[in-house]
Amino acid sequence: MIQDIIKAQLANALQQLYKADAGSQGIVIEETSPDYEGDFTFVVFPYLKVSRKNPEQTASEIGNYLKVTFTELESFNVIKGFLNLSVRTDYWLNFLFENYQKENFGKAEPNSKQAVLVEYSSPNTNKPLHLGHIRNNLLGFAVAQILEANGNIVKTCNLVNDRGIHICKSMVAWMQLGNGETPESSGLKGDHLAGKYYVEFDKQYKKEIESLRLSGMSIEDAEKKAPSIIAAQDLLVKWEAHDPETIRVWKTMNDWVYAGFDETYKKLGVRFDKFYYESNTYLLGKEIVQEGLINGVFFKKDDGSVWIDLTEDGLDQKLVLRADGTSVYITQDLGTAELKYKDFGCERSIYVVGNEQDYHFKVLKLIASKLGKKYAPGIYHLSYGMVELPHGKMKSREGTVVDADDLIAEMEHTAAETTKALGKMEGESEADLAILYHTIGMGALKYFLLKVDPKKKMMFNPEESIDFQGNTGPFIQYTHARIRSVLRNAAGFNKNSFDPKAVVLSKVEKELLVKMYQYPLVIAEAAKDLSPGVLCNYVFELAKIYSLFYHDHPIIKEPNPDQKTMRLFSCELTARIIKSAFGLLGIQVPEKM
RNA sequence: GGUCUCUUAGCUCAGCUGGAUAGAGCAACGGUUUUCUAAACCGUAGGUCGAAGGUUCGAGUCCUUCAGGGACUACCA
Missing domain, CATH: 3.30.1360.70 (Arginyl tRNA synthetase N-terminal domain)
Structure with a gap:
């Protein structure tokens, strides 16, 4: 360099x-x-x-x-x-000549760096995915892709939260009110069906609390004594005791949800190397508690519960095992960390989880390191900010969520409307158009979510639609489509005559070359910061410079053959970089739009 | 109460380990198409970088205090 x-x-x-x-x-x-x-x-x-x-x-x-x-x-x-x-101009021209047709320009040697495990998505199976989950999924996927492009060996996993009291709530409501409703009978996507009963449960629960309160009970007591919550807790006990009927309902409902998630994941274009299910991992971690007791990292209280004292590290005492011997969240996560290390052998492990869990991951890492775990230093919480609505945070129970499937459908719809209004795609087949609308709609959505710094919370106003102009996915996709069009029109041009000495670089032309030259560095920086936003900013700047270049300079009509060749090469490399960078972000680019 | 975090144009956001006159997009106003895709391009307007101190050749960036948001502080996951 x-x-x-x-x-x-x-x-x-x-x-x-x-x-x-x-x-x-x-x-x-x-x-x-x-x-x-x-x-x-x-x-x-x-x-x-x-x-x-x-x-x-x-x-x-x-x-x-x-x-x-x-x-x-x-x-x-x-x-x-x-x-x-x-x-010197020569230097930039040589760079262009050497790289314009390299398929993998910018990417580091594959598998040349440390192995990394990226855990992301990690949904609850009692409700459909919403905008916050979309941010998580896109971030996780993009970060994994970026690390891979940076030369790391990357594995991805998804720890599905498929058990617990919240699942039982949906089950209780369905068993009581569902009349055997299924995705087939209702025409509802499986995850939405489960989510419907989760909301039903909450409605009924609230009513019960209200009537208990009217009969003179305190709120705290009412919240504990309401029949619904007792039913849900019973169900959890039965589930843990492997009651066959409970397990059957649980499996049935979860399978509906998985089918629904699968569809949404496909639309989002995310994948995982491995799924972990909490129903299999929730008992893990107890050996680690024993281990910690033996070497004095943990201590036992009189009631038999096990704790760690983190006051020296500026934190509190933290429970790691209940008095009845059952594990808590942190116990499970310690066990799961061990399991993941056993499965993948990655000393570096990234957890894509919201910033509301900053404390939890601080504790997790601290405990792992006190236990002397080899993978402790590599535990990294990629803590991303919440997506907020103008009224505040999204709450599934209260229905103040932007549903993932609805939003995706809306984005595709807007893409279709805009495309039709511009009228450039007339004569294309319905099937091709459907793909294009999806590409553009998702391009807008993904870019919108990925361009902001992961660490920061972001605002989404459902009243204002996501833009398709300016600093957006569609603008960059459009830039790509435009370049491809130029290259199609230039097909057959003899590119052999290229004499750098016969070329003069204008200000924009040079800027474009310098910008393209930076791409490898940008990938490295995005990987270092685990920030897809870095890549978004870069590719937007690139597209902007290209647009100016395109506006100011003829390409196909340029009479000087060497100059023309240089411009065509610039087009080609710009298109490759846009496609490559967007690929890392999980965004497709069309040939025409 | 304690810990963490955020505050940059009307709105949404950039601003790399301190560097030149703080940048984009949207919204507003005006202009550009007989020429390779106008989802584009150009221009106008819009800022005491939450406030006050400090560190130094130099601070949006680092430190302190304050104000205002948010998260966490569960034997829930």
Whole structure:
């Protein structure tokens, strides 16, 4: 990379001129701001102490030194303490020529880096997926893809929360009110059917609490004594005792939900290497408790419950095993971590889970490391922010959710309307159009969710539809479609005649080349930060520069064959990068739209 | 109460380990199509980066305090 060469050159210059031992690692250069002439900028302020000259003199001195030693340097200019360096045009043209037809440009050597396990999605099986889950799924998928492109070996898994009191609530309501309703008989998708009874349960439960309260009971008591909740708790006990009828209903309902999830996952385009089910893992972790007791990490209270004291680490005491010997959430997760390590052998393990569980994962990692687990340092909670509506957080029970399937359907619908209104796709088959609408609708939705920093909470207003113009998925997809159209029209053009010396680069043309040159670095940065947003920003900037280039320069009609070739190569590489980057984000790009 | 976190244009968001005059998109207003796809391009307007101190050559970025949001602080998962 040219950046490394520049840094080495600068380090050498500082050494020779001022005897400053910076080492190329310590040198920082940045992209020159567009308002100034140059490609890269070196800020000399930190080195005034060693140069003992004013900023301008120092920068000029370094610039003049580089002019002699650095052959790729075209020119330089100095403004205050900023040394702006321009790289020779040849360098960028050679880059283009060498890479324009590389299928995997930007991606690191596959399987060249550490193995990583990414756990994401992890749904509850009592209700359908909503917008928050979509964010989780897209993030998990994109992060896995990005890590893979970065050279990591990546495995993905999904820990399905298929048991517990919330599942029993749906079951109770269905058993009492369902009259044997099934997805077939109701025409409802399985997960939506289960969700319907989850809501039914809550309605009935609330009514019961209300009437108990009217009869003089306190709220706390009413919440515990309401017949519905008692029924649900009974059911949980029966489930744990493997009562055949309970297990049968549980299995039936869960299977409906899985069929529903499967459909939604397909529409979202996410996949998993392995599914874990909590019904199989919820008893895990007890051996670890024993282990911790033996080596003194845990302690037992008089009632028999087992705890860990994390007060030294600024946290509280935390229960790891109940007095009756049953495990709690953290116990299970410790056990599951062990299981995952056994299954995949990944020392690095990423959990894509909402930021409401920051505390839990802090504790998990801390306990694992106190237990001396090899995988403890590699536990990483990719803590993403909630998706909020104008009224606040989404709550399934209260029906204030943006349903995943509804939203996907709406996005496809809007894509169809917009496409029809533009009228460019007339004559295409219905089947092709359906695929296109899905591609564009999902492109808009995915880009919308992925472009914001995962760590930050984000706002979604259902009243305002997601844009298809500007900084959006469809704009970038459109840029790709446009390039493909140019390349189709240019088919048959003889690309052999390419003499770099006969080419002149305009400002935009050069900007485009420099932008494309950055792609490998952007993948590495996105992987380092586990942030698909970095990639979104990059590909948007690329598409913008391309659009300007396209607007200002003829491509097919360019008379100079070398210039024309250079432009076609630029088109080709831009299209490849857009397709590649969007691929990592899980977004398809159309040939026409 | 304690811990964590957020606050940048009317709205939604960028801003890399401190660097030049704080950037996009949407919304508003005006312009560009006999020419390779106008889901595009160009322009105008819009900001005391929540507030106040501090650190230094330099702070949206680091530190402190305060204000206002949010999350967590379950023998629920």
